[in-house]
Amino acid sequence: MTRSSRLMATMLAALFAAVLASPAYATGSGSTTCGGHARTSGGSGCKAEGTKFHDLDADGKRDSGEPGLAGFRIWADYDNDGVRDSGEPYDDTDASGRYSITGIRPTSSSGARSSTTTTAKKYRLREQRSSGSGTDDWTCSYPNASTSGGFANGAGSGFRCGWGPIDSTASGKDFGNYRKAKITVIKKLVPASDAGRFDLKVDGATVKAAAGDGGSGSVFVKPGAHQVTETAAGGTSLADYEASTDCKTTIGPRTYGPDWVHPGSGDNVVCTITNVRHGKVEIVKQTDPHENGGAAFAFTGFAGAFSLAHGAMKTITHVIPRTTPYTVTESPAAGYRLSALTCNDSDSTGALGTRTASIRVAAGETVRCTFVNTKLVPAIEVVKAGPTRVHHGDTMEFSFAVRSTGNTPLHAVTVTDDRCAPVSAQPVSKTGDDGDALLEDGEVWIYSCSKPVPSHAAGESDPLCNVATATGQDEQDRSVSDTDQHCTDIIHPAIALAKTPDRETAHVGDTITYRFDVTNPGDTGLTVTLSDPRCDAGTLAGPQKVAGDQDDLLEPDEQWRYTCTHVVTAQDPDPLPNTARATGVDEIGGPSGTVEAEDSASVDILQPDPPADPPADPPADPPAASPAPQQQVLGATVQRQVRGSARLRGPSGCVYRPFNAVVSGRLIRRVTYFVDGRRVARRTARSGQTRFTARIRPGALRPGVHRVTARVVFRAGTRPRTLVLSFQRCVPQDPSPRFTG
């Protein structure tokens, strides 16, 4: 080499060294503190420093409030292999995240220049956990590929970010790390037994498919905004549920938007998606009595306005469960009263006063509330009472019992009577009354009226029938009325007496038999007493009830007969008169109920006595079976032909037990009995016998009509007679009536 060439080489080397040592050649903002160019030996080397921070939001830059991180080791990676080798200086971050590496003397470089002892070596700043290798779930976010002087995909398997290549002192070489956040999505169903199934998703990716109550899934995500959602699965409809999302974080309060979570670095977010099954409300309308096709009733409430007729139901679906009750109110309807409002669960109520149902719907619950309206049917009943029988001159006292027979109270109650006025304006008494002015169910108001029985006059009605009318008004001022008729018989007691002696003439010593026939020409039954001073003591007999029944009342169609005797004495006047008196008392009694009748009869006393006493006639009725009666005329006796008679008596209609078929009459010689043509008995008369009996036993006969025949043979002068008695052998049964109904 020449002198000049050696000088030239020396100058180029100095120029190159000067370029390398110039600040413009150094990378990053760090200052060159290496004391000239780093050399393979000697000198203090380069220094690098910066801060390790927690990139909470993983945005790749340090924001206010993002703290430093301890526990990280920053080293100068001389050989750029991503592994801290022996001799590669480092520093561990302190509590504030700061590090400072000194004595950096790179021994190799991946730079463009060759590794010579005279050229600057380059190094890279890398990081690792202070405890060793691995990332402990940390992720490097700064520096990154867009960071000037930094890189994101360095060599190695740990943190792959770093700074470099650097060949000088560097500062501000910060490292930002974050940890992935964990989002756990939990499904909660209300009720827990609900069969709904849902796919739980984070950012649209399913973390748990077909989750039921308690089902969950997790995913690690980069800090930032993530959407937590669900979709229905397995035939489930989201429309049937009320859904809400509640997320909780472990590192502090966060603000979450609907369905969004914003986890920070290392956050552990638990999101619970709660699905509450919608309830259902059914409003049922009924009327009492049931009115199919009747009027519709209007309702208002949380489901809007609607109307229902009897038997109809309004179904309100997708009702969100809540503790605050929903309300449904029925509008008042003329002619009806809301009589019942019930709901079929335990916490819903109905208030008749406000006509409102307060409905609490739980998850998945169906609440049915029934509104029952009773049709108001006002009705009134009057029952008139009074005497059933009166005499002229009596005063009739009538009472009118008025009650409400409908289902609504009545007011303005009045009573009138077409034949008796005035009726008391106010009730004279009340039973069951609660003190108000309303005639209610269970109450009876009594009104009264008095009326004298009209005297005999033309046009008098008998019975005297009054029609009472009671009127009242219900709560809607609709008038109702009722009538009741009461009839009072004006009775006219009367009695008649016919006295008949058994002869027209008599002699002293003769016994005269008097017959008293008492009849009732009136219109009411009488209790009768008879007296006759001419009757000898103890001879008055009777009454013999010859027509009518056998009770103790002489009724209008009856006839009673009395008899008595009197023995004619020499002291008796001639003619011998006497007067009998019959007294009758009707059921009312008193002076107006007592009537009397008298009748007199006289017998001529013959003087002197005839030679012989004629026998007395037998009573004309009833017929006797004695020998032929005689009739006495002025002491002479004339035989009169008497014909035989017979009568067959026995039961009629249905006969179940044995009975007697009785033939009675006079001049009977023999009676032969037949049942359905078969002879069953024969009775021959003993002396004076007038009654013949045969025992008939229907038990042996078939069901149906049967006939008892009595063949009667008389003593003389009367042709035989055949008498018939029919009866039915009935089988006890309950025939089915076929009335018109």
Place this chain on the structure above:
Amino acid sequence: MRVWLPAIALVATALAAAPSAASADVRLSTERSVTRWAHANLLSKVRKHPTRRSPSVARLRWRTEDGPPEVYVVLRSRRVRGATWMKIRVPGRPNGRTGWVRRDALGGLHKIHTALTIDRLTLRATLTRRGRVVWSSRVGVGAPGTPTPAGRFWIRERLRGFGGSYGPWAFGTSAYSDQLTGWPGGGVIGIHGTDQPGLIPGRPSHGCVRVPNGAIVRLARLMPIGTPVRIR
């Protein structure tokens, strides 16, 4: 003889009847306080007048349409040429027929003192015994299209224990519906209980008289066969 009021003297005239000529009638039933009735003893013709040559209007029968023995109300009797004839009410359509039968055509006479009145206007039935009201009730009667016929009738049947629409007791009357001529059993008007008490009082029936069940049970204790029924 001294009589304080004019005498009816029906019984007296009957007792004095001559066998050779027709006598005055003896009234046997007032159909208010006294009523007599009988079953049939012979299936005789019922004649218009009390003679054998009079045209017949019906024939006696043993049983009603429903089976029990037929019942005839006996109104009066008359002696004609020694024979006693009875004037009776005849059940059947048209309503209200009467006729005459011989005395031996009927069985023994039964005497009762009850009478039932049914007022279609006031919808009330009243039972009297010897003229006194012993029972009364609101009733339901025939609808306007099938009205309960008016007139004088009587109780022919007492039937119990059917329940249902007839209630606990049913009484068959001698009244027949004027409209339901083709009804099974002839359209007999009944008085019975009900399974629809809410329709009483009212006019809900085909002609029958409906009585509340409680009232019909009480009525059954009081009203015997043969009781005259006045429907007005």
